[in-house]
Amino acid sequence: MYSDADAAALYDVLNPWDPDQRPEDRFYFPLVMGAESVLDVGCGTGAMLKLARERGHHGRLVGLDPDRAALDRARRRADVDWAEGTAADAKSGADFDLATMTGHAFQDLLTDHDVRASLTAVHGALRRGGCFVFETRHPQARAWEEWTSSNPDDVAEVVDDAGRALRYWHDVDSVIGDVVTIRGTVAEPDGTVLRVLSESLRFLDVAALNAFLADAGFEIEAQYGDWDREHLTSASREIITIARRG
Known part of the structure; x- marks a missing residue:
């Protein structure tokens, strides 16, 4: 059998977290290292937060994911907090400086209810002025x-x-x-x-995505079409969003 644990391990092989080589990781990593407290929603096997700790992050790092096999791998590092749950389970009042959702995990939110519940929960988990940073593929x-x-x-x-x-x-x-x-x-x-x-x-388009963000109380600080922070254009493959809790 090819088990759930095998599948989680394969994910790390197929998607190594490497901000020195991968532009998407290079985009997120300075944001993580510059924030005192970070909630990684859909953290998977926890590669981003584990590397942040290895490279000297001394603040609060929390990974949240519904995949138990992925979390079993994440929990091999005990100096990061790992929680089982979906984005909608993010705890209100946690006062995080930064919430992230990498690896196109935002696209796993399939219904309007999923999107609204998740954005509301993430908004509530951030301190005032905190940022939610994520990406979704441009349709x-x-x-x-x-x-x-x-x-x-x-x-x-x-x-x-x-x-x-x-x-x-x-x-x-x-x-x-x-x-x-x-x-x-x-x-x-x-x-x-x-x-x-x-x-x-x-695959949400820009207008639909931004309407959901506004309804959840987020202010869009920036949106980019690629990992080099180029503006969204008719050729963009990504919608990379930095949204701030007012």
């Missing part, structure tokens, strides 16, 4: 059209923590409105399937 780029085993850039050949050679790729099952449902397949090099991981992602 105009239609990223899902590249998620196919026929695209060599979407097929990853890796060796996992157990020394197994693996192949990983995506397929799109459906596009219904602004929700895209995909399958991630973990296989042996010969194509023998070990596990299929299903996920649905919502």
Whole structure:
């Protein structure tokens, strides 16, 4: 069997947190290091907060995620607080300086209720003037059209923590409105399937996203179309948002 623990470990192999090499990590990491208290919503295996601690962050670091297997890996580092739950479970009055939601985790919020409940909870977990920083893929780029085993850039050949050679790729099952449902397949090099991981992602446009933020009480401080902080344009692939609690 390819277990939940195996899948969590594979995530770290496929998505190494490295602000020295990856532009998205380089965007977030100075914000984390510059904040006294940080809530990482959808923290997964906790790579960002663990590296922050390793590089000298002495403040309060809390990771929140509903995936128990991912949190089991995160909890190998005991000097960060880890909590099981969704964004909507963020505790009001926690007075964080910064909340983050990296890795396009915001797109896992599939319904209007999910988005509203999550933004309200994150808003309540921040101190006045605190920031929520996150990204979502811009729907105009239609990223899902590249998620196919026929695209060599979407097929990853890796060796996992157990020394197994693996192949990983995506397929799109459906596009219904602004929700895209995909399958991630973990296989042996010969194509023998070990596990299929299903996920649905919502692609909100800028107007809809900003309306949700305003309704939750956030003021949009900045939005960018890429990790170099370029303005949103008709060619942008990302909607990277810095929203502040008033």
